[in-house]
Amino acid sequence: MRVSPMVVEMETRGTNAVARIEVQNINPGSLAFQTRVFRMTIDENGKMIETPADDQFLIFPPQGVLPGGGRQVVRLQWVGNPDLAASEAFYVSVEQLPVKLEPGETDTIAAQVQILYNMRALVVVAPPGAKPDVTVGSARQVNYQPPAAPGSNTLPPLQDGVEVVLRNEGQRHAMMANFGWQLVGTDPQGKFLRVDISPEELNRAVGTGYVPALGQRKFNLPVPGFGPGPIALTFKQ
Numbered sequence: 001m002r003v004s005p006m007v008v009e010m011e012t013r014g015t016n017a018v019a020r021i022e023v024q025n026i027n028p029g030s031l032a033f034q035t036r037v038f039r040m041t042i043d044e045n046g047k048m049i050e051t052p053a054d055d056q057f058l059i060f061p062p063q064g065v066l067p068g069g070g071r072q073v074v075r076l077q078w079v080g081n082p083d084l085a086a087s088e089a090f091y092v093s094v095e096q097l098p099v100k101l102e103p104g105e106t107d108t109i110a111a112q113v114q115i116l117y118n119m120r121a122l123v124v125v126a127p128p129g130a131k132p133d134v135t136v137g138s139a140r141q142v143n144y145q146p147p148a149a150p151g152s153n154t155l156p157p158l159q160d161g162v163e164v165v166l167r168n169e170g171q172r173h174a175m176m177a178n179f180g181w182q183l184v185g186t187d188p189q190g191k192f193l194r195v196d197i198s199p200e201e202l203n204r205a206v207g208t209g210y211v212p213a214l215g216q217r218k219f220n221l222p223v224p225g226f227g228p229g230p231i232a233l234t235f236k237q
Helices: 199-206
Strands: 002-004 007-011 018-024 031-042 048-052 057-060 063-066 071-078 088-097 118-126 134-144 159-168 180-186 192-197 215-221 232-236
Touching: 002 118, 007 018, 007 071, 018 063, 018 088, 031 057, 057 088, 063 071, 071 088, 134 180, 134 215, 134 232, 180 199, 192 199, 199 215
Parallel strands: 007 118
Antiparallel strands: 002 018, 018 071, 031 048, 031 063, 031 088, 057 071, 088 118, 134 159, 159 215, 180 192, 180 232
16 A cells, blocks of 8 residues: 655645545555544654544545555545644544455465555645744754664664754744755864755654644754764755
8 A cells, every 4th residue: 555645734724725645555456445534743852642633624535445556536625723823733544444355365374364554644734824933942962862673672772963953933834854954063073074964864864854833843863973062053955
């Protein structure tokens, strides 16, 4: 199963109050799916809290069955508060449903195992005309603990990197991984050091770099080599 796009930006009014995502079945067998919506709140450290929010969108079709190689366009329409004070984030979850196996497919144990996929598109809804206003709160060298690899309980070694705090005083969210980041400071010996981080590298390190409206986020970047002195951060389009 494939869902695209994975990030959707909408507005509470006008033509941008409607969006579309496409669900594609990339396997030869039939694929049944349903959609669900969750409101996402995220704290400074990136911890997410999800609450059901199906009543905020009109989704059509909310479920379907695709033949092998088939595609379905799913229409999203905002029906929540048209006068939001600031943008809000949601996940539209596309969940694969189990399908009844055809006669003869249950002759082996392996054939009785179905792997079900769940893919999510980030949907952010903003007031029309709202803009982000992102500033750098701080940037400093840290040794931070990266998370364990998926499926493992073993934590990797501490990572020499840079902790960045971004503040957004605007009424619209910001996707900061759309920009290149430039870090300028000194190494532990006091020598000049500059590191340029591309949007592709940022996506691998921090995802979309989502900073909520009227909020702030802390990001740990795996960029070694800086000393304890001040670090300047600028964004490049």
